[in-house]
Amino acid sequence: AFTSNDINYIVEQAIKTIPEGTQFNECITDVIKWHKQYPDDWKATWFELQKKWNKDVGCPKGVFLSFNIDAKINSAYVAIGLLYGKGDFTRSVDIATRCGQDADCNPATAGGVLGVMLGYDAIPEFWLKPLQEVEELNFESTTMSLSKAYDMSYKHALEIIQKAGGTVEGSEVVIPFEAPVPVAFEQNFVNTYPVSRNKIDLSFTDEFTFDFSGNGYVLYGNMVKRSKIDPDYIDRISKRLGSEVFGLAELHDPYVAEVEVYINGVLDETVLLPMKNTARRLEPAWKYQLPEGDYEVTLKWLNNTKDYEIRINDLIVYSENMPVSNLPN
Secondary structure (H helix, E strand, C coil): CCCCCHHHHHHHHHHHHCCCCCHHHHHHHHHHHHHHCCCCCHHHHHHHHHHHHCCHHHHCEEEECCCCHHHHHHHHHHHHHHHHHHCCHHHHHHHHHHHCCCCCHHHHHHHHHHHHHCCHHCCCCCHHHHHHHCCCCCCCCCCEEHHHHHHHHHHHHHHHHHHHHCCECCEEEEECCCCCCCCCCCCCCCCCEEEEEEEEEECCCEEEEEEEEEEEEEEEEEEEEHHCHHHHHHHHHHHHCCCCCCCCCCCCCCCEEEEEEEEEEEEEEEEEECCCCCCCCCEEEEEECCCCCEEEEEECCCCCCEEEEEEEEEEEEEEEECCCCCCCC
């Protein structure tokens, strides 16, 4: 974006940093392919993307549900916004937003790329004016404002440019040009396929045991402070698959639950579950990449107290065997 105003070229160069053979690379390559197939219909590309890639594996909130903020789907929405926005700032941000899911960071990323490509003066007043009116105000409970964030980012950018061999002399900045090269190959959740999601819908205060067959599991749930919830709230929320029953914690709540997790009678780990809302671990327990087989898992709460309970919403099970669809062809 620093050296070209051709948005197609920018996207195609950017993908060169993503190793071939990864799902990430394949996903963005698909977006580029579908853009060529449907050059004037971003919704057609969006639909193709949903059909092939909108299946979350790792985020418990999204497995078998419509929620998905995986990095590759986010990046695909950024690419759709850029390719179909055709260099128009507002249209690019609009499309990236309308793609959905993580619709705050994705349009911001698209806007950031275009800000570099077009320059500050080319950003429409529609987007600048509301920020200019509040940029000196500190964010609540912080000493940081937008203006201070701008200065910090600018300072860091100049430092990184110099560390990379560039120069900064007054108002002139020289950035060394480098051809894009792929980063190290990484691929998560290899041979790890979600095969079931079952609603458990209970809270426990001492011990909880369940069985599963596969090579991994996630207990989708969280710590709950009893004084912050009521039975009617739990009843309303727990009827929906994938819903979350939250007992809102105080910022300085010091309680930390200690839970031992046993797999087939052997202690696997001791989990710490802070109630403090800035340090919380939402899922009580999980384990991936076990040998495929049958397992019994037991959670034992070591320091339980009447003021708290551990909520278990859903059990997600994984297998090394990809599930076979029973839908007609």
